[in-house]
Amino acid sequence: MSLSFWIKLKILWVITDVQKIYYPVLATFGVPVNMIAIMILVRGKCGLSKCVTYYLVAMAAADLLVIIFDLILRQIPITYRDEFLFLLYIHLCNIHAVILYAATDCSVWFTVMFTFDRFVAICCQKLRNKHCTKKTACAILGTVTVMSCLKNIFWYFMYYNKYWLSNSPWFCRVPPNVSSSIVWTIIELMHYIITPFVPFILILLLNALTVRNIISANRARRRVLGHTPGASASDAEMLSRRKSMIMLFIISGNFIVLWVVFIADSILKRFDYLGYPVPLPTFVREIGFMLQLLSCCTNTFIYAVTQRKFREELKNGIMFPITK
Template sequence: MSIADFLVIINDILLRTVSMMYFPRSFLNFTPVCSTTLVLAVAATLISVWLTVAFTLDRFLAICYPNVKAKYCTERTATVIMGIVSVFSCLISVPWYFTMAAEYNIDNIPRGCVFKQVFLNLTSWASFELLTISLMMFVPFFLLLWLNTLTASHVLMSGRVRRGFRGRNTGDNDPEMMNRRKSVVLLFCISGSFLLLWSTEVIHVLSVRVFATPYVNGTDFESVGFMLQVLSTCTNTAIYVLTQSKFREQMKSAAKYPIFLIVKLVKNWNT
């Protein structure tokens, strides 16, 4: 998930937004190139969202069905799911390449990317855009909400049973119960943040496609929706993973590794 989120930042922010705003004459602004970066940005966003759903499903099975944890919650299963999600996301993102047209020409070279009028007017393209948005927001959100609700219910029910065995007065001081309460809070934070950060973009798309509001590229509402959408690719990973001590240890190791390589190269060079 961290790699997928990082790819969203690279493709959607650096290669598309930043390059168009601050480096308009670079090769990244060629129409074929910026059309390709659009495809990559959509694919990376889909991968990020659906890996979050897959991770939530893994947690649901591990917590609510311990018997199947050893069979399905394995590294091999995770690898297969990541491969399926990545391939499917890339395939469904390819049609976005053909929605772009050149904004202007310099020395007979098409530059810039704007939506083709046929894309904005055809019902089939509108349906495809709504399908993409549904796969990015609606379907993942309801799956996350459903899985998190079932997981939270299971944790709360297990907590009541645990308090019954340990005694009513020991529940508040039980470390296991405190960890389970934190887990419930984290589960609902995932659903809430996902809904809030995607709602602006979804409202914008629905207002354009369903209510036929005139499409104005670059409005403040659209910009805010895009900003929150990109931010949503970071919050889920932060909530799920950055709170884990093992992940923090791995991040420290990753940060120290380049320094270790530089020190090793310096020692080899001196010897």
């Protein structure tokens, strides 16, 4: 065997050892931080609009479900497979798969919808009053949830109902006649195109359009203020726009950075179906899983960094047992 093969194998062994610590630690932090974010946001004292609050609560709830059904009930049993062999005899895997993939779709598409909402709020002044409302937010979030569930219901019929403790995207046993069929190939390709490839492209596009609009608007506003006697150097509208932009870019940037490895691996591996195989080391997929799951645990910290009132609510919550 070649030297490069042994190097890749050793890297994979190291990553596997790291996962035995990384996944339990991530679960230990991921569940409480998302629950804390939900509780703080639901109180409605962070100075955010109802519309934004609904999106952030939905994103935190979806992330929490991904942590439970993907990290705790999938990746940790795979990592500690010797201790979780009982899973092989549990007839729940196809149900688990439907919930897991629906939750993942919701987590990703809620981020897209939030990005679009902020794009409208910042760049489309005429549409903002009609679109950026709690009623519209509820309708969009409900529609995305229903569509995600319907999109993934077919996994129930594509899998055996027993687990297969192998660290691959498909953790349930697949009947041989299904895995070799053209139907499976099409469904698998469409699954990865719809989530997360299309959301990835949409977020990049919406952010690019938002940046271009903000730069143009700020230049025009500076020219107007520059010819207005007594105009304040710290314009309130520009300050508000800047705060919205910072939170939007950090949240969407976090998604892009932490999902890019998983997306690249998922798309390149599917080139095999087209007759253009792109060999990738197995450890790339493992790193993709690790970063993807990390993205479900970071939004609370983003809110704390970008939102002063969120930090105050978080501090009050921490100090309450002490000052009581």
